[in-house]
Every structure is written in C-alpha cells, then in structure tokens.
Amino acid sequence: MSKLTKAQVLHVGKLAKLSLKQSEVEKFKVQLTSIFDYVDSIAKMKTQGVPETNQVTGITNRFRKDEIIRDTMLSQKEALSGAKKTYKGYFVIKAIFDK
C-alpha cells in the first residue's frame, strides 16, 4: 500500500510549482493514494535485465545541420506578442533574488 502523506503531496506540489489550497492537499492525498495503489501492480512484472523503451519506432539520435531555419523563425515582435508584460523588447519575469 502506497499511502501518500500530506508532506509528500506538498513536496510534489512544490516540485511542480503548483500552489495547493489546504482542501486540495487533502483531496489529492486520497486520490493519489488510490491511483498509486493501482499503479503498484507494475512491481509484479519481471523486468530484470529488460531495457527501457522510450522510442517505439527505432529512431535514435537525429542530427541536423547547425543552420538557421528562417521559415520557422519568429520576429521579436511575434515572439513577444503573447506576453502579458514586456519591457523594451524583453519578457518581464518575476524577480529571482531577494532585495
């Protein structure tokens, strides 16, 4: 039984940059516990020595020439067109350092 604690839910929320309300923490604790209970069945698969699959059609590293593809390039104006806050052609982000 994979019982998730309140602290684990808060930890995961922090890692994923989700600010959770108290009521959400309680709700997700119960729901995630039930889902991981079910998921735990994968432990029964005999996977010793089995490689992991992350690409299903046999494509491995794909390279291309290091050149600019102009037809998919956005202009500065286009790139900024969706931003709520801009400053002199830059995106404005929240301050990272404390004063």
Next chain:
Amino acid sequence: MDITSLTLKEIKEALDKKDISSYELCLACLKRIKKFNKNIHSFITVREEVVKEAKIADVERKKGSKKPLLGIPFGIKDNFLTKGIKTTSASHVLSDYIPQYDSTVVSKLKSAGALIIGKTNLDAWGHGSSGEHTDYGVTNNPYAKGYVTGGSSSGSAAAVAADFCVAATGSDTGGSNRQPASYCNIVGLKPSYGRVSRYGVIAMASSTDCMGLLTKTVWDSAYILSVIAGYDRLDSTSKEVPVPDYVQEMNKPFKAKIGVPKEFFDGIDSHVSKKVENALSILEKKGHKLVSISLPYVAYAYPIYAVVQTSEVSANLARFDGIRYGNGREYFGDEAKRRIMIGTHSLSSGYADKYYKQAMKGRTLLIKEFEKAYKKIDLIAGPVYPFPAFKHGERETDPLKMYLSDVLTVPANLTGHPSISVPIEFVNGFPTGFQLIAPHFSESRMFKVGLDIEQELQMYKVKPKLW
C-alpha cells in the same frame, strides 16, 4: 437532401459535378452550428469568415484547381496551433493565446485547400476520456443528451457526428480519437507513432502522442491521412516512411488473419462484447480468419501508461508559466494538477526506479508481446471502451474509475502501433466502436478490414436527432 449529412467522398463528388458549392456547404454547416452547438458544446471558437474563404475556394475550383480538400470545412481540435486563431487547449491557462504559427497538420490541410470552420472542445490538454474536464462547457453526446461523448477529442467527435463539419483533427495519446469516435458513431484514427507530425500540437505525452482524424467513414479517414502523413523535419520523431495512397491501398483485395486477444474481453460489458462478436463474425463471413490469442501484458498496460503518460505530462506542462504567453499555473484545473502531481511523484528522487523506470521496462515487454503476435497474425481486434457511454458526472468523482476507461486503447499508444475505431451496432441506443490495431506503418490493413465492417453495417447512415 441536407448537404451537411454527406460524407467527404460524397461531397467531393458533388463538388466535382458542380451540384453544390463550398460556399453552400460552409453556410449550411454554420447554420447547423448556430442552431445546435449551444447544446452540444463541440466548438470553442467558430469562424464565420469561413464562408468568405469558401467563395475563394469555389473560384479556385472553377479555374481547375485539383487540391484534394479544396473548400472542405474542418474542425480543428483546440490543442492544434492555428496561426492567428485562438488556441486554448480547453484550459483557462491559454484563454487568450493566439499562436504565431500553424501546426504541421494544419498547414498541410490548408495547403490541400481545407478550410477551418472552428476550433473544437476537448478535455483540457487532452486529459480525459469523457469530455468533461474542459473549462469551456461539457460536450454533450449528439446521440444521447446528458451522456458523455468520450474524450479527449470530444468536440471533434461531436462536431463530425452532428454534421457541423465534414471531418476533424484529433490527437490520440491514450485513446483520445478512438474513444469519442466509438461513443459518437464515427471513425476515429490513431496512426502509427511518427506517421503524422506532432509539430505545433500542444504536447501531452510526447512518446505516445499521435495526430489523427475523426471522420464519418473509413474512406474519409484513409483519404485525409494521405494528405497529413509524412516525415517533417520539424518533428524529429516523425519517420521517413513513404506515404501510400491509402484509398488505393484500401481497395486491393486482402484477407486478414485477425488475432482476438482474450484479455480484451476480460470484464467487458456483456452487451458491448456481444456487438463486437457480431462484428467479428461479419469479418469471418467476408473471408477473414479469426485466431484466438493471448497478450498477458495487456493487464499491465494501463498502470504502465499511467506512469509514462503522467511523467511526460508533468515535463510538458512545466513550460506553462504565464511569462511568454497565457496565464499562470494557478489556472490549471484539477485534472491537469492531478496528472502533473502523479508524474512528478513517479519521476522524483526515491521513486523513479520503482515507477518511471519499471514502467519503461514493462513497456518493452508489452511491445515484444505484440511484435511476437504479429508474426502469426495481420491485425488485432477488440472493443474500444469496456462499457457503453455513461452519464455526465457518473465517473468524474473517482479519477481511477475514469482512468480505467482507457484500458483497451492505451496498449496501441505504448507500442506505437496504428489503431482505428469503426462504428458497429448500437448497445441499447448508444453508439459503440470496434477497434483494430495493426503493425507499425500498416494503416492500410486496418482501413481494408474496417471498410468490410462499414460496408456491411453502414452505421454512418444512422444520424443523431439533435435538440
């Protein structure tokens, strides 16, 4: 005759014979949308300007243009980027997002002359099997008021079933095209992984996302796939496999050896399995051979998928920070938060071996099992959903119960095999689908066998009574 009820094939013939114009067709579709969409909720954005574009297409046709989809109105799932047209992914996070470029599928459709009549509703970000996890009004099943359409391509399926458009695009990460197609009496296609470019579609689980179609018939699906398939340098996981003329391929004689896995019938609603068995006997009568097979790892497919998919979701949704476009992460709905958290936990230090890595190894075993089966058979067949369409709200309260809707569709996403849902007889008044899964890049086989069912049952002639 109502021209909106015609299939793509019939519309193309009528356009060629000048019996109808694109303008008339688009106008008739818009009229239908205006009358019924308020109850169906299949569109998030409707484009009235499509009629002007249709007039231009009609002029082009007069001049002799042979573009394969000239003047045909399409619904585009709202997670496919469309230049200059709002793209929300059915989430408030992207309530005001106007893309600067088109997804490859959309630009291929446009080059083929297709028109965009609107952007269709979905379970936000593709997260769901019912169409209920949307911030833009739950989609109603055109065949059954108050019942789910299936998801996540809920709006695309409902719009095609309701004759609001001729065909629609959909993304299938764990069954999102086949499921709503099954509940809405239309054809849902998930091509092979890498067959159609993923570029410009808001990523859900990058290793299982497949761009496909919701259409009225198998012919329509095969015809449009030839337009949208192919290698794209903008998607490094798309593959350089030649794109055949699927319609031509489909009409070549072919008798298949069809594997019927017993695991696909474990715990299935008895009415659903009865209809699927009827479809299998139709195929047998038409000269296909049925072979009982066993795929024991299918029992693990859903839990493997739950880990792989949510892990990739948590990574893909990390980019939504409200800085470059859209709103902040506080706008995520419950379902997205839940999946992000399941994935983050599965990938986190101390749990990655137990969940993520174990799931990735299990995925290898599942693929091997399918590949071994394909040495003896040409196709795999079974149901799409384990039960008929359910009422709104019935499964929403218990996420695990909802997730288990996907048990029969996720195997093909994990293995990357192409799969299709073809309509079969209704179960107590509710549409039902029949699923075929083929080896990599063997879409033609599914079209051929699917066509045999379609020609026998002709379910596309059964239309919903809208309200």
